[in-house]
Structure formats: C-alpha cells, structure tokens
Amino acid sequence: MSAQPVLVACAHGTRNPTGRRLIAELALAARAQRPGIRTTAAFVDVQPPTVVDVVQGLADAGTPAVVVPLLLSGGYHVHVDIAGAVGAHPGAVAARPLGPDPRLAAVLTDRLREAGTDPGDPLTAIVLAAAGSSDPRSVADVQSTADLLQRDWAGPVTTGYGSAAKPTVPDAVAAARQAGAERVVVAAYLLAPGHFHDKLQGAGADGVTAPLLPDERIAAVLLDRYDAALASTRSGAAAAH
Known part of the structure; x- marks a missing residue:
C-alpha cells in the first residue's frame, strides 16, 4: 500500500x-x-x-x-x-x-460514577448490557469487558444481552437481585443511543448509564x-x- x-x-x-x-x-x-x-x-x-x-x-x-x-x-x-x-x-x-479494551472499561466506569454508582459498595451489582450476538466470539469479548470492569468494582459485574445471547438484561438484573444485591445498575455497553438503549429503561434496574460516546x-x-x-x-x- x-x-x-x-x-x-x-x-x-x-x-x-x-x-x-x-x-x-x-x-x-x-x-x-x-x-x-x-x-x-x-x-x-x-x-x-x-x-x-x-x-x-x-x-x-x-x-x-x-x-x-x-x-x-x-x-x-x-x-x-x-x-x-x-x-x-x-x-x-x-x-x-x-x-474489548481497557479504555472502554474506563469509560464505562466513568459513566457509572456519573450515574451516582459507588465502586466501593459490595451491595451494588453492575449488569454490563450489550446488544448481543449468536457468535460465541462476541459473547467472549463482552465477558472480557466485564472482567476488565470488575477490577474497579467491589460488587459483582455480570453480563446481559438485548438479543441473540443469554441472559437477557431483565433476567440478569433479576438474577443480581436474587444473589443479594441491594442496588442494580445497568452499564450500557453501547456507543450511542438508539433502539437498544431505549429498551434498557424497562429492564428493572435502579439506574441505567449513558452510552459511551462522546x-x-x-x-x-x-x-x-x-x-x-x-x-x-x-x-x-x-x-x-
């Protein structure tokens, strides 16, 4: 070239x-x-x-x-x-x-802080909400991002998906509550607002973060x-x- x-x-x-x-x-x-x-x-x-x-x-x-x-x-x-x-x-x-990239996890952490979430609270659970894919490589990438995010959070970080992969975001939120979380916050693993971000408001969480951009x-x-x-x-x- x-x-x-x-x-x-x-x-x-x-x-x-x-x-x-x-x-x-x-x-x-x-x-x-x-x-x-x-x-x-x-x-x-x-x-x-x-x-x-x-x-x-x-x-x-x-x-x-x-x-x-x-x-x-x-x-x-x-x-x-x-x-x-x-x-x-x-x-x-x-x-x-x-x-996945550590810088994206850092942006997610900032969005969670902006939403009033305390990284040091072990009773606050985070659900990393991704669009979802039936491709196992995509699911592995999202899990890698959850692992990166977990380093900054005392409470558990799990994953949820909008389509094609399990668990769904509402199911992941419900599972976090059943596991003992007093507060569940959805971290929107999305670049920008759109159809999927709109749906997150109905997932039953105590808060939903803004997308990554800008x-x-x-x-x-x-x-x-x-x-x-x-x-x-x-x-x-x-x-x-």
Missing part, C-alpha cells in the same frame, strides 16, 4: 438522530487527533452507504482502505459482513473491533485499531517479499 489508506469507520447504523450524530463526530474526533488522516463512514445495517459499496468504490478508485468496525465485540457483522466486504479487494483490510478515548482506540491493521499488512507484505 503506497498511499495512506482511508480509514473506513464502519458502524452498525441507527435511525436515532443523536446516535447518527455521535458516530459522525467520532470520525471527526479521530481526524482531530490525527490531522491529515482521511476518513469515511460505512454501515452494516439500517442506513447507507453499505460497507460493501464504500470498499468497492475505494477499490475502483485505486484507493487502499482500512475498515475499522465501530463495534464493541466481534460477531457476525465483523466476521461475515466486514470480512466479506474487504475480502474481494487486495487493497482493503479489516481491523479488529473497538472492544469520549476522546474512543477516538484513540479507533486510531489504534487502524494503526495495528496497517502494521500487520505491512509486515505481511514485507514477509511476502
């Missing part, structure tokens, strides 16, 4: 206007942290342009690309949709998703994923020669 590849920030897609704005601002924040980098947006669902069309367009123009999934775990969208989009074009590569640390993670994918591509090219 000779030219500096375009960073294709590939999000899930949402109909929520605030969610759309925050995802757009994440790419702008990455450009502010790395002046001169070129970014463009793509989506795997709900809204255009699709990642397939964006990667195809860049390939047709002879422009190399690194697709960074703006996703918090590696499920179907990462391993099938995005992998398929880049697989057809030698000049395109996919980075790994944003999570936060400068997420733009830093995004750039690290881009750099790592680029480095592995270059080392692979050097080995081939």
